[in-house]
Amino acid sequence: MDAAVPHAPALASPVWALLVLLAGLLLTGELARREWVDMHERAAAMHRSLADAVPGRLREPLATAALALRAMQTVFLSNDRMDQALFAYYHDNLRVRDRLPGYVVTAFARRQQDPAAERPSYRYAFVAPLQGNESLVDFDIAGQPENLAALEASRDADWPLASAPFDLLQFREAGGGQALGITLRVPVYSRGPAPVTVATRRAREIGALAISLRLEPMVRKALEGRTLESMHVDIRDLGAAPGHEAVFASAPVPDAGAQIQMRRIEFGGRRWELRMWPRSARVETGRLYLIVLAGSAISILLSLLLWSQSTIQRRALELGRRMSARFGESEARFRVLNELLPALVLLADGRDGRIAYANQAARQRLGEVAGAPLASLFADPEMGSTALEEAARGGGWASREAVIVGGGRRFWASASLARIEVEGAPCLLMVANDTSEQRELTERLRYQAAHDGLTELPNRREFERRLQQALAAGRERSAPFALLYIDLDQFKLINDVAGHMAGDQLLVQLVHAMHRELREGDLLARLGGDEFGLLAFGVDEEQAMALAEYMRRCIEGVAFVWQERAYTVSASIGVVLADRQGCTLKDLLAWADSACYQAKEEGRNRVWAYREDADTTRRHSEMEWVNRLRLALEQDRLLLDYQEVLPLDPASDDGLHIELLLRLREENGETVLPGAFLPAAERYGLMPALDRWVIRTALAHFGGLHPQGDRLRTCAINLSGASIEDEDLAEFILATMDEFAVPAQRLCLEITETVAVRSLLKVVRVIERLRTAGCRIALDDFGAGMSSFGYLKNLPVDMIKIDGSFVRDLGSDPMSRVIVNAVAQIGHQRGLKVVAEWVSDERTLGVLRGLEVDYGQGFLLHRPERVVFQRRRDEGGTGR
Numbered sequence: 107m108d109a110a111v112p113h114a115p116a117l118a119s120p121v122w123a124l125l126v127l128l129a130g131l132l133l134t135g136e137l138a139r140r141e142w143v144d145m146h147e148r149a150a151a152m153h154r155s156l157a158d159a160v161p162g163r164l165r166e167p168l169a170t171a172a173l174a175l176r177a178m179q180t181v182f183l184s185n186d187r188m189d190q191a192l193f194a195y196y197h198d199n200l201r202v203r204d205r206l207p208g209y210v211v212t213a214f215a216r217r218q219q220d221p222a223a224e225r226p227s228y229r230y231a232f233v234a235p236l237q238g239n240e241s242l243v244d245f246d247i248a249g250q251p252e253n254l255a256a257l258e259a260s261r262d263a264d265w266p267l268a269s270a271p272f273d274l275l276q277f278r279e280a281g282g283g284q285a286l287g288i289t290l291r292v293p294v295y296s297r298g299p300a301p302v303t304v305a306t307r308r309a310r311e312i313g314a315l316a317i318s319l320r321l322e323p324m325v326r327k328a329l330e331g332r333t334l335e336s337m338h339v340d341i342r343d344l345g346a347a348p349g350h351e352a353v354f355a356s357a358p359v360p361d362a363g364a365q366i367q368m369r370r371i372e373f374g375g376r377r378w379e380l381r382m383w384p385r386s387a388r389v390e391t392g393r394l395y396l397i398v399l400a401g402s403a404i405s406i407l408l409s410l411l412l413w414s415q416s417t418i419q420r421r422a423l424e425l426g427r428r429m430s431a432r433f434g435e436s437e438a439r440f441r442v443l444n445e446l447l448p449a450l451v452l453l454a455d456g457r458d459g460r461i462a463y464a465n466q467a468a469r470q471r472l473g474e475v476a477g478a479p480l481a482s483l484f485a486d487p488e489m490g491s492t493a494l495e496e497a498a499r500g501g502g503w504a505s506r507e508a509v510i511v512g513g514g515r516r517f518w519a520s521a522s523l524a525r526i527e528v529e530g531a532p533c534l535l536m537v538a539n540d541t542s543e544q545r546e547l548t549e550r551l552r553y554q555a556a557h558d559g560l561t562e563l564p565n566r567r568e569f570e571r572r573l574q575q576a577l578a579a580g581r582e583r584s585a586p587f588a589l590l591y592i593d594l595d596q597f598k599l600i601n602d603v604a605g606h607m608a609g610d611q612l613l614v615q616l617v618h619a620m621h622r623e624l625r626e627g628d629l630l631a632r633l634g635g636d637e638f639g640l641l642a643f644g645v646d647e648e649q650a651m652a653l654a655e656y657m658r659r660c661i662e663g664v665a666f667v668w669q670e671r672a673y674t675v676s677a678s679i680g681v682v683l684a685d686r687q688g689c690t691l692k693d694l695l696a697w698a699d700s701a702c703y704q705a706k707e708e709g710r711n712r713v714w715a716y717r718e719d720a721d722t723t724r725r726h727s728e729m730e731w732v733n734r735l736r737l738a739l740e741q742d743r744l745l746l747d748y749q750e751v752l753p754l755d756p757a758s759d760d761g762l763h764i765e766l767l768l769r770l771r772e773e774n775g776e777t778v779l780p781g782a783f784l785p786a787a788e789r790y791g792l793m794p795a796l797d798r799w800v801i802r803t804a805l806a807h808f809g810g811l812h813p814q815g816d817r818l819r820t821c822a823i824n825l826s827g828a829s830i831e832d833e834d835l836a837e838f839i840l841a842t843m844d845e846f847a848v849p850a851q852r853l854c855l856e857i858t859e860t861v862a863v864r865s866l867l868k869v870v871r872v873i874e875r876l877r878t879a880g881c882r883i884a885l886d887d888f889g890a891g892m893s894s895f896g897y898l899k900n901l902p903v904d905m906i907k908i909d910g911s912f913v914r915d916l917g918s919d920p921m922s923r924v925i926v927n928a929v930a931q932i933g934h935q936r937g938l939k940v941v942a943e944w945v946s947d948e949r950t951l952g953v954l955r956g957l958e959v960d961y962g963q964g965f966l967l968h969r970p971e972r973v974v975f976q977r978r979r980d981e982g983g984t985g986r
Contacts, residue, residue, distance in 0.1 A: 150365070156333050157367035157382045163328045164341075164380075167206055168290070168373045171317045172266040174202045175292045176669065177611060178212065178315050183667035184615065186297040186312060188214070190232050192618075197234035199614050202317070208324030209317070210274060210287065211239045214294065215247050216313040225254055228314055241275055247316070259375070261293040261311050262304045264670075268374030270346040271353050274318060286352070287320045290374055300670035325354040337367075340381040353378060357385075449539050450510075454480040456525060456532030459494055471540070472512030480534060485509035485516055497523035497534055510538060517542045558632040560610055561617045569631035569639050574691050576641060577684065586685040588650035590640035591698035592657065595676045595710040597636035602867045608668040612675065616664055623660050625653075639698075647683050647715065654679045654713040662711065676711035678702055683715075703789070731786035735796075738770055744799060745769040745777065747970040748811055751822070751941060751963045754955050761819030764812055765856070765963065766804055767970050768796065793826035794835075801839060805846045805853075810975030822854040822884060827861035831868055836875040843879075850880030854905070858886045862901055873902050884941070889925055906933050908959070910944030917949040927957050934958070 181196050182188065193214060203209050215228040228248040233239045248254040253269075260267040269289040277285035295301055295310040329339060334356060341353035359381060360366070369380040444451045444465045450472070453463040459480050464472065472483065484490030489508055496503045504522040521538040556568035564572065576587055594616075601609040617630070620638075624630060629641040642653055661677045680701025684694055697716040705714035738744055751763040770778040787793050800823055809815040829835050843850055855876060862869045862885060873883050884905040889912055908929050912922040926942070933940040942954050945964030954962060 153337060153365070153367060153382070153384055156337060157369055157380075160329060160333060160339070160380055160382065161369050161371040163333070164325065164371055164378075165373055167208070167319070167324050167328055168268070170206050171202075171209075171290050171319060172292075172374070173607075174200050174206070174212070175266060175290060175315050175317055177607070178214075179292050179294060180611065180667050180669070181615070182214075182294045182312075182315075183297060183300060184665045186294075188232065190234075190236070193232035194234040194236070195618070196614075199611075203235075206317075206319070206324075207327030208287075208320040208322070210276065210320055211235065211242065211318050213239070213242055213316050213318075214313055215316065217311055228254075228257060231313070239276060245275070247314075256375075257291065257293075257314055260291055260314065261307055264293060264301070264307060266290050266292050266374050268376045270343050270350060270376070271321060272350070274320065277320065284320070284322055286322065286354075287318055288353075288376075289316050289318050291316045297665070299672045300667060302670070321354055336385060337382045338385055342379050342381075344377045344379050359383075449537050450519070452480065452483075452536045452538075453528070454534040454536070456498065456534050459534065462533070471515075471517075472510075473514075475512060480536060483510050483512055483536075485511050493521075493523050494534065497525050500525050507541070508538075518545050561613055561632050563617060563638075564629065564631040566631065566633045566639075569629070569633060569641075570691060570695075572629055572631075573639075573641060573694065576643070577689070577691060577694070580684055585644070586646070586683055588642045588645050588647075588653070589682050589684060589694050589698045590642060590650070590654050590657065591633075591680040591682075591695075591702040592638040592640065592661075593678050593680075593702050593706070594636040594661070595678055595706070597675065600673055600675070604668050604671070604673070608673075611668070612664075612666045612673070615666060616661055616675070619660055619664050620657060623656060647681075650681050650683060651713060651715060654681045658711065658713055678705035678710050679713045680705055681713060681715045731783045732790045732792060735770070735783055735787055735792055739795060739799065743771045743773075744796075744803075745771055745976055746800065746803065746811075746973045748821075748973055749963060749970045750968040751961050752967045754942075754951070754959055754962050762812060762814060762817045763820045763822070763854075763961070764818065765822040765824075766800060766811070766973075768800060788826065788828070791828060793828040794832055797823075797826055797829040797835075798838060802842050805842050805848045807973070807975040808846065808848045808852070811973045813974055815974070818852070820852055820854045820882060822856050824856045824858075824886065825861075827858075830857060830861055830872055833868075836872050839876065839881070840879050850876075851882070854882040854884055856884040856886040856907070859888050859909075866900065870901065877902055877904075887943075889929060903938065905939040905941060907941040907943055907963075910964075913942045913944045913950060913954070913964075914946070916953050917947070923953065923957075926954070926959070930957050930959050 177200055178196060185192075197212050202212065212234050213230045214232040216231045217226050217228055219226045225248060227246045229244050229246050230242045231244075233242050236243075248257060256267050256269065267290070269291075271286050271288055273285040274287040277287070279285075291314050293307065293311055294313045294315055295307065296312050298310070301307045301310050325339070325341065326334065333339070338357040340355045340357075340359050342351040343353055344351070360383060364383045367382040369382070371378045371380065447465060448467055450468040451465040452461055452468055452475070454461045461475050461478050461480055464475050468475070475483070481487065481490035481494050484493070486509065489506075493503045493506070493508075502524075504524075505520055506522070508519060508521050509516055510519045510521070518541045519538040520541050521536060523534060523536050526533050526535050556564060556571075558565045573589070580586060597609065597612075600612060613632075613636075617632075620630060624640075625642070627643050631639045633639045640653075640657065642650055645653065658677055658679055661675060664675065666673045666675065680698045680703070682694060682697040682701055686693075689697075701714045701716040705712050708714065745768075747767040747769055748764040749767060751765055753760065768780050768784075770780075770783055772778060784793075787796055804811065804821060804823060808818075808821065811821060812818050825835075839853075839855075840850075843853065857869060857873075877883055882905065883903045884907055885901060885903045886907045887909045888906045889909040906929065908926055912925050915922045916926060930940045939960045941961040941963060942959045943963050945951055945954065945962040945966050947966060951962065951966060
């Protein structure tokens with residue numbers, strides 16, 4: 107008995123392990139059974155969800171192709187004098203190959219009617235990319251009656267139409283379904299506005315555009331991920347001829363007993379039927395036990411592997427030491443060690459410089475170079491001789507960039523040479539690494555850093571570098587040049603109405619048009635979103651002005667058509683001649699910008715030369731105000747006054763209403779009214795910062811704005827046009843109200859009519875966001891614009907404030923009375939409150955009451971006062 111005791115633990119351990127294993131297997135079996143049921147239910151739901159998403163995912167690449175065709179159609183509407191180079195340029199700009207899996211080619215087929223033929227022909231004239239698609243050129247796509255019918259239907263409807271699946275001409279030798287594709291086509295019309303009637307479309311048709319897509323990569327990319335990982339997909343074209351219905355099939359359709367999900371998709375006149383079923387078959391319960399056993403076996407094998415790994419590692423280290431000792435002394439062993447290196451390794455005789463050995467990488471890249479002089483590998487013989495001389499003397503010649511020649515090729519390499527001894531003989535060892543790809547990448551990055559990605563023009567940084575060079579060269583050679591600052595007029599309107607893709611396409615067309623008119627040696631660059639710079643060399647002021655006028659007409663003459671709408675664009679151009687002594691880069695850019703701004707003030711679409719006059723002095727004054735404003739913001743020297751807005755009906759008592767007015771306190775304590783500094787703030791982009799300061803300051807001290815703060819019902823704050831165009835403005839206002847617990851109903855935001863009309867889409871988005879939260883919106887200076895009543899119905903506002911110019915003349919000008927009366931009636935009909943500004947005398951007040959205007963604001967009713975919370979630090983200072 108005593109002898110058996112030591113063996114008990116050894117016996118007990120395997121028994122307990124076996125019992126735990128059996129218990130775990132039984133428990134795993136029960137859990138697996140329950141999971142099996144749930145798994146099938148979840149799998150069925152997942153397959154339904156995946157099947158529901160398939161039509162939408164397939165429609166995306168088709169819609170992208172249709173949009174690309176529409177973009178190319180727009181190009182023809184603006185310029186139907188096309189050639190292969192121009193067609194390829196616009197095609198590359200669209201970057202369809204990057205955005206569309208399975209993309210093959212975009213082609214234009216020109217319509218030609220031979221009087222002797224029964225039908226017109228549509229032969230491909232332009233193809234992009236041309237490489238690999240040469241066989242399409244001059245191919246008549248209307249050779250089959252069904253193709254001709256489809257072309258005519260597309261022409262009459264001006265709608266993209268898709269073909270039935272067919273083998274693409276370029277891939278017919280591929281086989282296995284790889285050649286199967288479709289073609290989307292749209293008609294092409296002659297230059298001018300998009301035709302809207304069938305008769306006009308037939309009269310102006312000049313051909314058709316087509317995009318060919320390979321179905322296999324297109325469908326696989328669209329459905330990649332969980333869809334194809336979990337399900338087989340079979341797609342058929344229901345309208346195709348018998349035997350040609352197949353679009354895509356990841357596997358043959360199973361028997362009727364399979365769980366097949368069926369969906370349909372319609373696009374471009376075609377109807378596709380989609381059949382989807384799960385990839386995996388039912389899993390038997392026994393597979394779960396197999397997984398458990400396999401896991402156990404893997405664990406055992408892993409432990410054995412780990413046990414044996416230490417032994418193998420020791421053996422490997424010992425073998426490595428023996429090999430290192432064996433291959434460390436002779437030239438033959440040196441060669442074996444270097445054969446597998448990716449670098450080029452060459453060994454030359456130190457006495458005559460001829461190559462005795464080249465490793466595998468060197469032989470593959472340079473060819474058989476054994477016996478050739480080592481110096482002959484250098485494209486620069488002088489560099490080769492210098493390198494060999496320095497290395498032979500034992501000096502260092504390491505990591506030098508050199509052009510290497512060999513095998514009929516030239517490439518850049520980082521090369522090093524050193525003098526060594528092999529078996530007592532002097533040798534020269536050269537090691538080189540190919541750096542061609544790295545240099546190419548560096549050059550590409552350098553180009554991208556200096557050029558605009560959309561237009562391929564030099565960017566602002568590169569333009570300023572070239573301008574600095576021109577200034578330095580001009581000082582040395584006394585050669586003046588001109589700087590043209592080109593700013594597109596109302597370009598943001600096209601972006602807002604037609605979208606950024608339309609804006610990008612317009613910029614590309616404008617750049618192409620301007621490039622055609624450039625003189626040799628002139629430099630055109632894109633300085634910003636809609637701003638360009640042009641350096642014109644060897645011109646005087648008269649020639650520079652003539653060139654600027656020529657460029658203005660060129661831009662004005664570009665006809666841009668997008669989605670059946672025609673757009674025109676103009677430009678304001680500022681011209682400055684670099685003929686002043688001591689002018690700097692900063693001076694030239696400021697002067698050109700100032701001249702361009704003056705051109706816009708004079709009515710846009712014109713050329714203006716920089717002059718040292720009163721306007722220039724004013725703009726310099728504005729720039730000084732910008733610095734003073736920034737300093738005032740940093741030193742907290744901005745002030746707020748309030749002016750009460752009073753009801754004109756004496757019986758009305760709906761609380762207290764005020765409007766906040768901005769002031770600035772100079773360093774000497776003098777108060778400056780906004781008319782002195784706001785133009786500079788608007789011109790130089792400081793209005794968003796000022797608006798945000800007013801909003802945050804007012805909300806942070808809401809109870810300290812007025813002496814009767816508890817009766818304050820609404821506080822009105824003016825918003826500038828630059829702030830309205832800030833997409834984050836609404837979120838800033840709402841977050842600030844939450845931070846200081848100010849109810850949204852107590853804040854009224856005023857937007858001038860001019861700003862609202864200029865940025866209608868953005869204004870509406872901001873207004874709706876703020877009104878949804880509870881803020882009130884007032885349309886300020888109403889009536890100042892030419893289309894006030896037309897825009898009023900599109901703006902969701904709560905209040906309109908009649909422009910003070912009408913109110914000021916109300917007692918003496920009958921037309922002003924008619925306008926104010928019309929505004930009041932229309933405002934009340936829309937349920938809006940109407941406010942009259944600039945109420946300065948009793949006669950005007952009486953007329954306003956007679957016209958039933960709701961509120962008045964002006965010096966007669968209340969003169970502005972400093973807000974309460976700022977009086978403690980600015981005693982006695984009130985606004986005017």
